[in-house]
Amino acid sequence: MANETPDWVGAAHVALNKAVLGSRTEHRGRVEEIGDGVAMISGLRNVCLDEVLRFEGGQVGFARVLDPDMIGCVFLDAATDVEAGDAVFGTGEVVSVPVGERLLGRIVDPLGRPLDGRGAIKTGPHMPIEQPAPSITERDLVTDPVQTGIVVVDTLFALGRGQRELIVGDHSTGKTTLAIDTMIAQAQSDMICIYVAIGQKTSSVRRAIDALQSQGNFARCIVIVAGSAEAPGLQWIAPYAGMTMAEYFRDKGQHVLIVIDDLSKHAATHREIALLTRQSPGREAYPGDVFYVHARLLERAAKLSQARGGGSLTALPIAETVSGNLSAYIPTNLISITDGQIVLDSALFHQGQKPAVDIGLSVSRVGGKTQAPVLRQAAGSLRLDYAQFLELEVFTRFGGMPDSHVREQLTRGARIRQALRQPQHMPYRLADEIALMLAVQNGLLDPLPLAAVARFRTALPGALDNDAADALRRLAETGMLDETGRAALMKTLTRLAGSLAGDTGGANAPPEGETGP
Numbered sequence: 001m002a003n004e005t006p007d008w009v010g011a012a013h014v015a016l017n018k019a020v021l022g023s024r025t026e027h028r029g030r031v032e033e034i035g036d037g038v039a040m041i042s043g044l045r046n047v048c049l050d051e052v053l054r055f056e057g058g059q060v061g062f063a064r065v066l067d068p069d070m071i072g073c074v075f076l077d078a079a080t081d082v083e084a085g086d087a088v089f090g091t092g093e094v095v096s097v098p099v100g101e102r103l104l105g106r107i108v109d110p111l112g113r114p115l116d117g118r119g120a121i122k123t124g125p126h127m128p129i130e131q132p133a134p135s136i137t138e139r140d141l142v143t144d145p146v147q148t149g150i151v152v153v154d155t156l157f158a159l160g161r162g163q164r165e166l167i168v169g170d171h172s173t174g175k176t177t178l179a180i181d182t183m184i185a186q187a188q189s190d191m192i193c194i195y196v197a198i199g200q201k202t203s204s205v206r207r208a209i210d211a212l213q214s215q216g217n218f219a220r221c222i223v224i225v226a227g228s229a230e231a232p233g234l235q236w237i238a239p240y241a242g243m244t245m246a247e248y249f250r251d252k253g254q255h256v257l258i259v260i261d262d263l264s265k266h267a268a269t270h271r272e273i274a275l276l277t278r279q280s281p282g283r284e285a286y287p288g289d290v291f292y293v294h295a296r297l298l299e300r301a302a303k304l305s306q307a308r309g310g311g312s313l314t315a316l317p318i319a320e321t322v323s324g325n326l327s328a329y330i331p332t333n334l335i336s337i338t339d340g341q342i343v344l345d346s347a348l349f350h351q352g353q354k355p356a357v358d359i360g361l362s363v364s365r366v367g368g369k370t371q372a373p374v375l376r377q378a379a380g381s382l383r384l385d386y387a388q389f390l391e392l393e394v395f396t397r398f399g400g401m402p403d404s405h406v407r408e409q410l411t412r413g414a415r416i417r418q419a420l421r422q423p424q425h426m427p428y429r430l431a432d433e434i435a436l437m438l439a440v441q442n443g444l445l446d447p448l449p450l451a452a453v454a455r456f457r458t459a460l461p462g463a464l465d466n467d468a469a470d471a472l473r474r475l476a477e478t479g480m481l482d483e484t485g486r487a488a489l490m491k492t493l494t495r496l497a498g499s500l501a502g503d504t505g506g507a508n509a510p511p512e513g514e515t516g517p
Contacts, residue, residue, distance in 0.1 A: 149427020
């Protein structure tokens with residue numbers, strides 16, 4: 001009978017040969033208090049800020065507050081099995097996240113762990129979530145446009161690659177839709193899009209992802225989700241993780257658009273963590289460093305110089321107001337940090353004017369420097385004409401019948417307002433926006449009933465493709481509109497407007513929420 005006894009002696013020799021002999025340093029602390037996703041720890045004197053701490057049960061967190069005798073640790077996992085007295089170990093590493101092309105087309109949490117059920121993501125390089133912002137000498141001028149596909153934004157508040165533009169407004173006024181439409185518009189561009197959802201409802205995030213998958217180029221997108229039910233630590237690091245993932249592509253000379261939805265909830269999470277870790281509350285109970293928390297985040301968006309590769313990182317942070325109060329603490333901070341703001345008005349939204357952009361309060365501090373020259377020429381004095389119309393409309397509500405000149409201004413203004421309306425998830429091409437502005441500025445829409453203006457806007461892309469294909473091709477190749485191309489566009493626009501001149505759509509009244517002159 002063969003000897004089947006295991007060669008335990010040989011196995012023991014192998015194990016001994018692999019054993020590492022010698023002393024080992026271990027940074028060990030003790031949990032003193034725990035609750036609400038935060039633990040107070042003693043005994044870790046050499047811990048650095050944002051260092052990853054590992055608990056004996058396998059949970060991890062990061063050091064957020066460093067007091068002389070106590071460490072405030074914020075959990076990145078559920079802390080259900082951690083109790084006072086448990087051991088905590090310092091790792092000597094700061095919080096880092098995976099970066100690289102493998103994340104494109106995926107839905108992940110702020111630590112890069114997959115949430116889309118498509119299996120694990122192959123391990124790539126990791127980078128810390130906290131990175132220094134590019135210095136002044138490493139930056140370049142913001143001159144290249146970001147075509148959002150949204151007429152009111154591209155014509156009145158043009159955005160540039162490397163800009164930080166705040167989207168701000170009350171709850172349910174279309175802030176997320178505006179940002180998602182901008183991402184959808186990049187489907188044919190060279191920009192990589194990153195969407196960071198912080199504390200959002202699952203249904204809202206699902207709708208945003210569905211829109212990107214069905215309308216946009218999801219293969220060039222990364223979605224980072226830190227839901228409202230997740231640990232506060234995950235929600236806190238989410239925007240920093242998104243910035244780090246975006247910087248990987250920017251530093252390679254590529255162009256990235258990041259949407260952070262939203263920083264109001266991030267500020268609330270920061271306040272929650274600060275109060276639980278016994279930091280002193282300030283205005284509206286926010287700690288005094290909340291401005292610095294968001295400033296150092298958004299300063300990382302930039303257009304790099306050619307010496308650094310010429311890449312760009314454009315940020316569209318979102319903030320929520322209450323009753324349109326832009327002077328609240330967090331909106332005020334973010335407005336002072338960013339390069340402009342797009343303000344959405346709830347009254348306009350409920351009147352049916354979507355996107356509900358308030359042109360009086362919105363501004364882009366880069367503006368015309370990044371706007372496509374051909375679009376700037378086509379738009380002309382649109383903003384001034386529209387602003388005058390809004391003032392005249394309010395004034396004439398309290399007066400008698402205006403004279404003929406004022407009636408013409410009211411007629412033109414009502415058509416401008418109707419032309420600036422846009423269905424969600426249907427961004428326009430640059431050529432469509434140019435043609436629409438030519439139609440408005442040349443008075444082609446003035447004879448049309450208001451209901452017909454919407455049909456003109458809907459039929460415009462198809463009419464251009466059928467009747468002005470050569471002009472569109474030259475515009476795409478050169479970025480300019482010569483006299484021949486302009487004449488071809490005007491001919492197509494005149495024909496389309498003429499076909500709708502007698503079309504009332506079965507109703508003489510203006511659309512819901514619209515007031516006729």
